[in-house]
Structure formats: structure tokens, C-alpha cells
Amino acid sequence: MTRLKTDDIMNIPATIQGYDQVLKAKTGLSLKEIALEAAGDLRSDTQIDRLKVAIIPVTTGQGVIDGFAKAVQSIASHLGFSAFVTEFPDVRGLAEAYNKNSDLIMIADDHCFVAINLRSRLVIDNTKATAAGYVVALKQMSGSLNDKTVLLIGAGQMGSFAAEGLLQYGARLIIYDSSKEAEALLTHKLTDSYDENKVSFGYNFERALNMSSLIFDASSGGGFIPGEFIQDKSIVAAPGIPMGLSWCAFSKVHSTLVHDPLQIGVATMLFQALSE
Numbered sequence: 001m002t003r004l005k006t007d008d009i010m011n012i013p014a015t016i017q018g019y020d021q022v023l024k025a026k027t028g029l030s031l032k033e034i035a036l037e038a039a040g041d042l043r044s045d046t047q048i049d050r051l052k053v054a055i056i057p058v059t060t061g062q063g064v065i066d067g068f069a070k071a072v073q074s075i076a077s078h079l080g081f082s083a084f085v086t087e088f089p090d091v092r093g094l095a096e097a098y099n100k101n102s103d104l105i106m107i108a109d110d111h112c113f114v115a116i117n118l119r120s121r122l123v124i125d126n127t128k129a130t131a132a133g134y135v136v137a138l139k140q141m142s143g144s145l146n147d148k149t150v151l152l153i154g155a156g157q158m159g160s161f162a163a164e165g166l167l168q169y170g171a172r173l174i175i176y177d178s179s180k181e182a183e184a185l186l187t188h189k190l191t192d193s194y195d196e197n198k199v200s201f202g203y204n205f206e207r208a209l210n211m212s213s214l215i216f217d218a219s220s221g222g223g224f225i226p227g228e229f230i231q232d233k234s235i236v237a238a239p240g241i242p243m244g245l246s247w248c249a250f251s252k253v254h255s256t257l258v259h260d261p262l263q264i265g266v267a268t269m270l271f272q273a274l275s276e
């Protein structure tokens, strides 16, 4: 799991409005609309602006990432929540969040990033929420996923969550991972619950890239997806940091690519944490 760096996230507060406009131009949905669709409907009487979200910095392990809590806060505020970063980190921050009567907390260490609804006790994991949000983004950019073939790159945790979401929208999957064992494991897990004709694996990378213009990049490898085999006008959802696309691949698809370091994941976490 990649650790975010300050450089990845420091511009989020200043650019969140513009980010959202670009997202809407690409997908037809705003950040809030993508997150709401990924979360399922909320109760109609939910008043987001009355919900207090505490973001608690955590110093354990590799410590605080400068700008992380502020970036998360800016995303929550942009969505309409009443969000604040606790004055203190760690246990004192947790106590502060409770003392200030927060409804939700968001907290991350080196391994895990969660939103916790302090009223309902619902715990939402960032990886799972991010996969769900990006599946909606890919579905939006492609019009529909029903019976379309999606190349899923990366058969790890993110890939596994994404695969389920893609299959639920009716997609056919080609699973690619640099480990053939990981491809087979994920495929067998999926075909326990889904139609086995909808999932295939075992292709070399060039062939897999040739077979589909819809790509879900669930890897966190960095620059290993070559430009020459990627189809023009490919539609790509790429939540991983660093992104798998090489510069050449990026330049081919940048207008039909959704990729961000935190926004879709955090937005989806917040709305999933409010679901029933």
C-alpha cells in the first residue's frame, strides 16, 4: 500500500472546485453525485451541513503527512459537511473529537484509513470506498458497463473490491496482474459468486491491453502500462498512486482518465458512512 506524500495532496484545498468541474465534464457527475451513487441512497432527511466531521492526525509509524488532514477536511467541506481537523493528534485528538460532539471521524495510519460514524458505529475502509467510487466513474464515462469488457489491472485488495463492483454493473472482466497466481486466485474467488463466463485471466499484458478500451487500473506500480498497446480513446479509472500509466499512455487517454490521490475515495467514505 502506497504512502501518500505531501506533494500528492498539498494542492487539494486550493483546487477542489476546479477538480470537481473537470470530474463533472468527464463523467457527467459531480464528486458528490459519484460518491452518493457509490454509497447508495441516503435518508432523504439527511442534513449534511449539520454533520460534524473530525479529522484526526495520527503520529504513529511514519507519522503525520503534512497537508493530509487539511486535504481531507477540504474535501469534506466541499461536499457540505461541517469538517475540522482536531487540534491534537492521536488519543488526545480522539478525545477532542468526542468532546466536540462529532458525528464522524476520519483517521489514518500507515496501513489503514477509515471513516467511523460515531452514531451508527459504521466503519468504512478507504480502499473499499475508493474502488466503489471509481467503478461509478468508469461506468459514467463509458455510458454503461453492461456486457462490456473491462481490463482490470491489479488483483490485490483494490482490484478485488473493484472486480465485484464492475461485475455488479454487468461488466465482463479480464484480470491482469504481474503475478499469474494472483490473477487465478482472484478469478476463482469471483467465480464462487458470479457467472464464470464473465471473468477471464491468463493473457500477456500486450494482448490484454489490446482486448479492451475500458481499463480499471487497480495497481500501484507506477508507469508500467506502455503507451504503444493502449487503444486510442481508452477510458481509464486509475485510483492507484503512483499511477500505472506511462507518460505515453497518459498522453493518449488523459481526457478520458479519472485519477486523483484522495478526492473520490474520501467523498465515497463519507457518504458510505452515512448509509443505513
Ligand code: 2YJ
Residues within 6 Å of the ligand: 001, 002, 003, 004, 056, 057, 058, 059, 060, 063, 064, 065, 066, 068, 069, 108, 109, 110, 111, 112, 113, 126, 127
Ligand atoms: O495522519 C496523518 O497525517 C498520517 N498518519 C496519514 C497516513 C495516511 N496513510 C496512508 O497514506 C497509508 N498508505 C494508508 C492509506 C490507505 C489507502 N487505502
